[in-house]
Amino acid sequence: MIRIEGIRKRFGPLEVLRGASMSVGRGEVAALIGASGSGKSTLLRCLNGLESHDDGVIEIAGQSLPPRQSPDRPSPAMRALRRRVGMVFQQFNLFPHLSVLQNVMLGPIYAHATPRAEAAERARALLARVGLADKERARPATLSGGQQQRVAIARTLANQPEVILFDEPTSALDPRMTAEVLAVMADLAGEGMTMLVVSHAMGFVRRSAGTVHVFAKGEIVESGPPQQIFEGANHPQTQALLADAEQT
Amino acid sequence: MRRVATLIAIIHATAPTSLVRGDALDELRQRGALVWGGDQEGGGPYVYPDPNDPNRVVGFEVDLADALAAKLGTTAKFFQADWNTLPEFLRAGKIDVILNGYEWSAARAAQMRATRPYYLYELQLLARASDDSILGWEDLRTRAGRRRSVSVLSGSAALTYLRVHWAGDVDIVDYNGNTDAMMQVRNRVHDATLPDLPVALFYRHRPQGQGLKFVGPPVGRGAYVMFVRPEEARLTAALDQAIEALYRDGMLRRIYEKYGIWNGTQATLLETRADAAAKSDGPQGNPGDAGDSTAAVAPEEQAPRGWQVVRNYSGILLKSAGMTFLLSVLSMPIAILIGLLVALGRIYGPAWLRLLLAIYVEVLRGTPVMLQLYVIYFLLPEILPVRLDAMVAAVAGLAINYSAYEAEIYRAGLQAIPRGQMEAALALGLSRGAALRYVIVPQAVRIVVPPVTNDFIALFKDTSICSVIAVTELTKQYNVLANSSGAIVELAGLTALLYLAMSYPLSVAARRLERRMAETATPVPTI
Numbered sequence: 182m183i184r185i186e187g188i189r190k191r192f193g194p195l196e197v198l199r200g201a202s203m204s205v206g207r208g209e210v211a212a213l214i215g216a217s218g219s220g221k222s223t224l225l226r227c228l229n230g231l232e233s234h235d236d237g238v239i240e241i242a243g244q245s246l247p248p249r250q251s252p253d254r255p256s257p258a259m260r261a262l263r264r265r266v267g268m269v270f271q272q273f274n275l276f277p278h279l280s281v282l283q284n285v286m287l288g289p290i291y292a293h294a295t296p297r298a299e300a301a302e303r304a305r306a307l308l309a310r311v312g313l314a315d316k317e318r319a320r321p322a323t324l325s326g327g328q329q330q331r332v333a334i335a336r337t338l339a340n341q342p343e344v345i346l347f348d349e350p351t352s353a354l355d356p357r358m359t360a361e362v363l364a365v366m367a368d369l370a371g372e373g374m375t376m377l378v379v380s381h382a383m384g385f386v387r388r389s390a391g392t393v394h395v396f397a398k399g400e401i402v403e404s405g406p407p408q409q410i411f412e413g414a415n416h417p418q419t420q421a422l423l424a425d426a427e428q429t
Numbered sequence: 430m431r432r433v434a435t436l437i438a439i440i441h442a443t444a445p446t447s448l449v450r451g452d453a454l455d456e457l458r459q460r461g462a463l464v465w466g467g468d469q470e471g472g473g474p475y476v477y478p479d480p481n482d483p484n485r486v487v488g489f490e491v492d493l494a495d496a497l498a499a500k501l502g503t504t505a506k507f508f509q510a511d512w513n514t515l516p517e518f519l520r521a522g523k524i525d526v527i528l529n530g531y532e533w534s535a536a537r538a539a540q541m542r543a544t545r546p547y548y549l550y551e552l553q554l555l556a557r558a559s560d561d562s563i564l565g566w567e568d569l570r571t572r573a574g575r576r577r578s579v580s581v582l583s584g585s586a587a588l589t590y591l592r593v594h595w596a597g598d599v600d601i602v603d604y605n606g607n608t609d610a611m612m613q614v615r616n617r618v619h620d621a622t623l624p625d626l627p628v629a630l631f632y633r634h635r636p637q638g639q640g641l642k643f644v645g646p647p648v649g650r651g652a653y654v655m656f657v658r659p660e661e662a663r664l665t666a667a668l669d670q671a672i673e674a675l676y677r678d679g680m681l682r683r684i685y686e687k688y689g690i691w692n693g694t695q696a697t698l699l700e701t702r703a704d705a706a707a708k709s710d711g712p713q714g715n716p717g718d719a720g721d722s723t724a725a726v727a728p729e730e731q732a733p734r735g736w737q738v739v740r741n742y743s744g745i746l747l748k749s750a751g752m753t754f755l756l757s758v759l760s761m762p763i764a765i766l767i768g769l770l771v772a773l774g775r776i777y778g779p780a781w782l783r784l785l786l787a788i789y790v791e792v793l794r795g796t797p798v799m800l801q802l803y804v805i806y807f808l809l810p811e812i813l814p815v816r817l818d819a820m821v822a823a824v825a826g827l828a829i830n831y832s833a834y835e836a837e838i839y840r841a842g843l844q845a846i847p848r849g850q851m852e853a854a855l856a857l858g859l860s861r862g863a864a865l866r867y868v869i870v871p872q873a874v875r876i877v878v879p880p881v882t883n884d885f886i887a888l889f890k891d892t893s894i895c896s897v898i899a900v901t902e903l904t905k906q907y908n909v910l911a912n913s914s915g916a917i918v919e920l921a922g923l924t925a926l927l928y929l930a931m932s933y934p935l936s937v938a939a940r941r942l943e944r945r946m947a948e949t950a951t952p953v954p955t956i
Binding site for chain 2: 229231252253254255260261263264267268270272274275276277278287288291292293336337340
């Protein structure tokens, strides 16, 4: 479902991605862990073209994404790709001027040209699934962070994506709200959704991820099932990272 | 005002000559109207609103225009424009002739074709009746260290006269209206004023001239002439003949006597060449003549006050307020739309477009709207084969000028939207256009409602600038009526009320809109 090979990306003098490679199979839940500011998010954002990469191969949802594509002026191919690749942001990024229901309907209506009635029906079903059926008329600003992130997940699901990228989805939330969101994500994982999750929530990673990729210094330094990574890590970067995670 | 006029003169010098090239005499006979230009603002006794019916104009030039038109075998049609912009309207072919107390001067004669004089004016010094220190011209000279000051009409021959003969002895202050200049003497701001004799005679027994006395004999004789376009030799000849005929059959004298401005000087009207009259100066004529003539003044209208003013003039003020309203509500939506497109282009457009739009905004913000209106109304028709109606030009000018300000407001509004909003919309697979239309712009609109409302209210008042291209709106109408009736306080109050009646509901509506946008979800627009 996702295959990246030799991705390079630099911001001015800083080389953030130095030939990262990894792959995620259909129906797999992969976690991407690494130190804060190490470039995990940048790698994730390259996968749906919100950042352009300088060099390397990206294949996602059956489509390849060439280097140096403009993030702001999406080509038709880029838009087609984004419709199949959902993304959930750390800061939720709900549309504050629209109601919860309208937030969820926006993608189907303007990206897929779904008829309004059908979009509304699907949006209500998704809100029910994330436990927010009673909030469809609310404004995002009146919801808690956990509720907002669940709406954001519903908004992404409304596009019926083949894969969802999660960019630190619980980093802005307190533990109780984190649990709400992780429950929804675990539910999705259980249904066979392909997911790539950048996260610091090690408990979730340990329980739900099929594969853990350790990112350090612009590369994937180690990949494997959680058990192997958490208990038998052999790369020094991984050991340092896990030691940090224990402390916090 | 004058500085802008100079600027326009410079532009004109570089612009191609007027497109109007027909024979005006044949043209005006064909259309059945001699269109003559004048300004009713402070226009007594020349042309001013009829106190009994403010929709009509009266004055000796109105009667003269009717008589002249009759001689030419047509009828007269009055065209209202600001006094010092009349040559622009003549040049642009909006009027056939300027007939509004225009003194002959070498500078004007070089630009336009002058008819023979139709009235020989002199200048009459006026001072406060109670001021015993001024009994003659010589009393203006500095005594005991205090310099006297004299108020005078801007751009008039009297101003030139004072500058030439008295600049070393008195301070000269110019005003846009004769009645303003007189009022400032009554108010003890200045010591004396120097209107043309017809003005002094006309207002002698009206409220505007009360408390003022004639000082010394009239001075600085000159000639009022009509001006036509330089190429209209036949029209000039016809008008010259008409003036002579009116003089000989006594009609001219009857008109001037009706308004109390006939005097002995006029006896030499036919022998006087305009340029010769203008050259003479110093004390002239016979003050006794002037005194005699006042006896001939028809019993003047009692100037209305208080509620009478409101009753008489509220109708015509309301009509002008309608024009103000129309100008505002037509131009603002266009300005908002252009402004939004310019702002979007400046933020999201390619580099060349961003540069172009930055220039657009800076040029329009950096030049006076008055000048922009001139360019659209007077200069554009000389370059392109379009003739814009004054109303269309006014709306276009205001809309374009305000679009620059709205563009900057929108730019700030758009830039205030967090980057994550665009990313979230793009991540859903929306095109950039759709993301702007459904996600970014609706949020920016909410941010800009207060500053745009502010501009809308400012626009209501800025429409007054349109009087320079002969669109009579509320402020111009107020000036015209206030100067002719003297009921300044009542009319000012009424005018202020009308402006408030337009802008306050707008404020309330905008506040309500803000609240509604903040509280409730708006429906997602259909595709």
